[in-house]
Amino acid sequence: SxxxxxxxxxxxxxxxxxxxLECTVEGTSNPNLYWYRQAAGRGxxxxxxxxxxxxxxxxxxxxxxxxxxxDRQFILSSKKLLLSDSGFYLCAWSAGxxxxxQHFGDGTRLSIL
Amino acid sequence: AQKITQxxxxxxxxxxxxxxxxxxxxxxxQSYGLFWYKQPSSGEMIFLIYQGSYDExxxxxxxxxxxxxxxxxxxxxxxxxxxxxxSAMYFCAMSSLDSASxIIFGSGTRLSIRx
Numbered sequence: 564s565x566x567x568x569x570x571x572x573x574x575x576x577x578x579x580x581x582x583x584l585e586c587t588v589e590g591t592s593n594p595n596l597y598w599y600r601q602a603a604g605r606g607x608x609x610x611x612x613x614x615x616x617x618x619x620x621x622x623x624x625x626x627x628x629x630x631x632x633x634d635r636q637f638i639l640s641s642k643k644l645l646l647s648d649s650g651f652y653l654c655a656w657s658a659g660x661x662x663x664x665q666h667f668g669d670g671t672r673l674s675i676l
Numbered sequence: 677a678q679k680i681t682q683x684x685x686x687x688x689x690x691x692x693x694x695x696x697x698x699x700x701x702x703x704x705x706q707s708y709g710l711f712w713y714k715q716p717s718s719g720e721m722i723f724l725i726y727q728g729s730y731d732e733x734x735x736x737x738x739x740x741x742x743x744x745x746x747x748x749x750x751x752x753x754x755x756x757x758x759x760x761x762x763s764a765m766y767f768c769a770m771s772s773l774d775s776a777s778x779i780i781f782g783s784g785t786r787l788s789i790r791x
Contacts, residue, residue, distance in 0.1 A: 597779075606767060606783040607721075622778075651719060657779075661771040662709045662728055665779055667721035 565590035569654045569668030577676050582627075582641040584671050586654030589635065594656040596637040597665060598629055601651040613637060614659075649675045678703045680768050680782035688788050689758050696743070697753040697785050699768030705729075707773035710751040712742065715765040715784070724766075727751060729773070755787075763789045 569586045576582060588594050595614050599607040609622045611629035619629050626645060630638045637654060651672050655665040679702040689695040701710065712724040727735045727742045735742045743752040755762055768782040 607781040609778065609780070612778060653721060655721070661707075661773040662726065664711055664723040664726055665721075666723065670719045672719075 565656070565666065567654065567656055567666055567668045569671060571671060572669060573672045573674075575674045575676060576644050578646055579643050582639070582644050582648070582673070584639040584652055584654075584673075586637045586639075586668055587635055588656045591635070591656070591658070593634060593659065595659060596631060597655040597657075598637065598639045599653045599655065601653060601670075603650075607653065611639070644675050646675050649673055678705070678708075678770055678772065678780050680770050680780055682768055682782035682785050684785045685783075686786040686788070688790060690790050691760060692757055694754060694756045695758050695762075695787065697755075697766050697768075697787065699751045699753065699782060701749050701751060701768075701770050703749075703770065703772070705772045709771040709773060710742070710744070711769040711771070711779065712740070712751075712753045713767045713769060713781075714762075715767065717764070721767075725753070758789050760789050760791060763787060 566589045597612045598610040601607050613619050613631045627641050651670050653670045654668040657663045657665045681700045708729045710727045714722045714724055725735050725737045725740045725742050727744045734744050739756045741754045765784045765786050767784045769779045771779045
């Protein structure tokens with residue numbers, strides 16, 4: 564069966580520090596991969612998605628970036644965090660077709676001080 | 677452009693009653709999919725049910741059913757015999773079957789079940 568791992572679960576970072584969140588998927592090949600951010604009590608905002616290695620689409624211009632160095636690995640990064648980057652970050656994967664649901668990791672709660 | 681609207685920010689329902697969560701959508705795509713997800717307070721997103729725009733019958737999964745009215749562009753979630761464990765945020769979402777596999781989400785409805 565397929566599983567998705569996302570870490571860390573919780574992260575507290577100072578303003579201006581770098582960020583690296585990692586997500587890996589097991590049990591499937593060539594998944595679509597996604598990064599979302601969720602503000603408290605709000606819906607999900609799609610940040611990045613990838614349909615293959617090295618292929619990244621950005622939905623929201625900001626100081627975050629994403630990379631997909633391997634088929635089942637998706638990384639969210641920042642060189643300098645802002646206070647507005649605080650939130651709940653969720654990684655997800657789906658099979659190639661649009662009628663397949665997304666399956667989510669457990670999320671990372673990021674607090675910027 | 678696609679859009680999902682959930683007009684109920686919060687709902688309170690008595691345990692064992694049925695509840696309907698509203699979702700309307702807008703899209704110019706001919707083929708699309710509609711999803712419902714549950715997010716408990718722990719934060720994980722749990723897939724509940726899927727309806728394709730080409731499906732003539734409403735989708736059902738256990739106590740969950742999707743009331744799909746294509747002409748009205750609505751995809752309401754019905755939960756029968758609600759339980760205390762159903763208390764959570766519920767999100768409606770839509771994908772396009774014609775292009776890249778993005779899914780957009782509504783703003784969610786917080787459902788609280790009273791004992």
